[in-house]
Amino acid sequence: MSDAKADALRKSAVLALPTAALGVTFGLLAAPLMGGPAALAMSALVWSGAAQFGAVSVLSAGGGVPLAAGTGLLANARYLPMGFALAPSLHGSPLRRALTGALVVDASFALAHRGEGRFDPQTVVWSAPLQYVGWLVGTAAGVAGASVLADPGQLGFDVLFPVFYLGLLIPELRGSARALVVAGMSAVVALALVPVAPEGVPVLAAAATALLGLKEPS
Amino acid sequence: MTWVLVGILAAGTLALKIVGPLVAGGVQPPPALVRVIELLTPALLTALVVTSTFASGRDLVLDARAAGVVIGLALLLLRVPLVLALIASAAVVAGIRLLG
Numbered sequence: 001m002s003d004a005k006a007d008a009l010r011k012s013a014v015l016a017l018p019t020a021a022l023g024v025t026f027g028l029l030a031a032p033l034m035g036g037p038a039a040l041a042m043s044a045l046v047w048s049g050a051a052q053f054g055a056v057s058v059l060s061a062g063g064g065v066p067l068a069a070g071t072g073l074l075a076n077a078r079y080l081p082m083g084f085a086l087a088p089s090l091h092g093s094p095l096r097r098a099l100t101g102a103l104v105v106d107a108s109f110a111l112a113h114r115g116e117g118r119f120d121p122q123t124v125v126w127s128a129p130l131q132y133v134g135w136l137v138g139t140a141a142g143v144a145g146a147s148v149l150a151d152p153g154q155l156g157f158d159v160l161f162p163v164f165y166l167g168l169l170i171p172e173l174r175g176s177a178r179a180l181v182v183a184g185m186s187a188v189v190a191l192a193l194v195p196v197a198p199e200g201v202p203v204l205a206a207a208a209t210a211l212l213g214l215k216e217p218s
Numbered sequence: 219m220t221w222v223l224v225g226i227l228a229a230g231t232l233a234l235k236i237v238g239p240l241v242a243g244g245v246q247p248p249p250a251l252v253r254v255i256e257l258l259t260p261a262l263l264t265a266l267v268v269t270s271t272f273a274s275g276r277d278l279v280l281d282a283r284a285a286g287v288v289i290g291l292a293l294l295l296l297r298v299p300l301v302l303a304l305i306a307s308a309a310v311v312a313g314i315r316l317l318g
Contacts, residue, residue, distance in 0.1 A: 083234065083238025097240060117256045159286035159311040163294075
């Protein structure tokens with residue numbers, strides 16, 4: 001096994017448990033609304049907490065399928081710029097590039113960043129399996145009505161996401177004044193939009209602060 | 219109807235993810251775009267950190283998660299390994315919730 005593979009598996013492993021816990025919450029929430037099989041299929045085929053929770057929250061509020069689909073896709077709109085950011089680092093046939101791109105999630109995107117706009121495709125691919133299995137097993141447990149982890153918040157699992165992202169963010173900020181400025185702007189934009197914008201929009205708009213890079217460094 | 223929703227979300231998410239790799243795969247972008255790509259990771263991670271710390275649906279809240287994140291941040295700045303920072307922050311949050 002290559003170093004990149006082992007490293008990606010090891011680093012993504014710490015997210016498998018909190019991802020599974022989040023999956024349990026999703027399964028518990030979604031199964032009564034859409035049926036167990038559809039909830040499980042959604043986790044298997046969509047594999048995105050933000051989009052799935054967004055869509056299900058619309059359904060539970062009495063909204064229809066078009067609104068739920070629109071909300072879910074808006075929550076995932078950040079994948080469009082992320083795909084374009086990743087693209088220059090992807091080589092090989094279109095099918096191979098598309099498959100690698102399809103495996104991108106927030107954590108693998110950040111883990112694969114090698115600086116100067118380059119990404120390691122191997123890391124994208126091998127950060128995926130444990131998180132995917134965690135998400136699916138968690139959803140299945142939730143659909144089955146697992147009560148042990150009914151409230152993952154109680155165990156402090158939910159804090160693992162921000163701290164994990166912080167662990168990836170800090171090296172990006174060390175020694176880069178520009179990254180620090182962008183991070184500050186991003187935090188302000190995201191927090192300002194949370195109360196007023198639909199799910200996904202705060203993160204998408206905050207990601208746009210990267211456009212500061214269009215300016216020549218002084 | 220929910221199966222239609224599953225289909226739309228699955229196809230739409232896949233499309234969002236693979237358009238870039240298909241259209242711009244392997245092409246070296248101009249320097250200005252490289253700078254934007256480089257800044258996208260910190261911009262995205264920061265947004266994820268603050269929303270997963272302070273957002274509860276559409277509300278901004280200050281709860282046990284914030285305390286856990288502060289502990290995690292302090293440990294990470296002291297260059298404590300990520301796994302230990304994760305365990306410590308989760309323990310702090312679980313402890314606060316147990317007492318609260």
